[in-house]
Amino acid sequence: MTIAEQTRARYADADGFVERDGVRVGWERYGDGEPAILFLPTWSIVRSRCWKAQIPYFARRHRVLTFDPRGNGRSGRPVDSKAYAEAAFAEDALAVLDATDTDRAIVVGLSLGGVMASYVALNHSDVFGNVISQSGSYWTYPGCFDTPPAPDEHGGTLADDFVESPKLPVRFYLEAGKFENGIPGNILHESRRMRDVLRAKGYDVTYSEFSGGHHYINWRGSFADALIAVTR
DSSP states (O other): OOOOOOOOSSOOSEEEEEEETTEEEEEEEEOOOSSOEEEOOSBTTBOGGGGTTTHHHHTTTSOEEEEOOTTSTTSOOOSOGGGGSHHHHHHHHHHHHHHTTOOOOEEEEETHHHHHHHHHHHHOTTTOOEEEEESOOTTOOTTTTTSOOOTTSOOOSHHHHHHHSOOOSOEEEEEEETTOOOSSOOHHHHHHHHHHHHHHTTOEEEEEEESSOSSHHHHTTTHHHHHHHHHO
């Protein structure tokens, strides 16, 4: 049985697929203004439609790009766990920009997507020079979802990667909730650590904390401030 798609506030102006290593990744483009904005998937368990409330508004003035992560939506579902690695995610993001003839984009992510926004900027700063990370899960590290650690037993590794790398031409907006200090990952603590690392390296960082937890209702109100911060 075919199920009709839920009505959208705005339909894509263009859509298609990129294919890497035999895995197809579905993308969509809305609008065509500058600067372009790439809304990253939050994780493989969430499709790109999680940005459906933001897309119609920002597509009035920007080129807005989205793609479904491997394992969800219109994208393929590889069985090898290595196909879901951070490097594969970053290469998918680059492939989407290539497919849409987009040279540079503000990269936006929340939760695990916030970590990936920072990761792609670290590895591809020539393309992603402005990062918006809302409640980024900076506590994560390789293998953390296989055996979650006890509280404060293990810190995230991305901040360490920035410590070891040269300063890059990237501007950051980071935010976290004051109640995001749970188990297994302390988002508040690790976001503060990420902030401190970036500032110590000389990055332009706007940091904010809100009185709330890990929920969309806390992120939607601050996104406009984030966009202003990285484009001022």
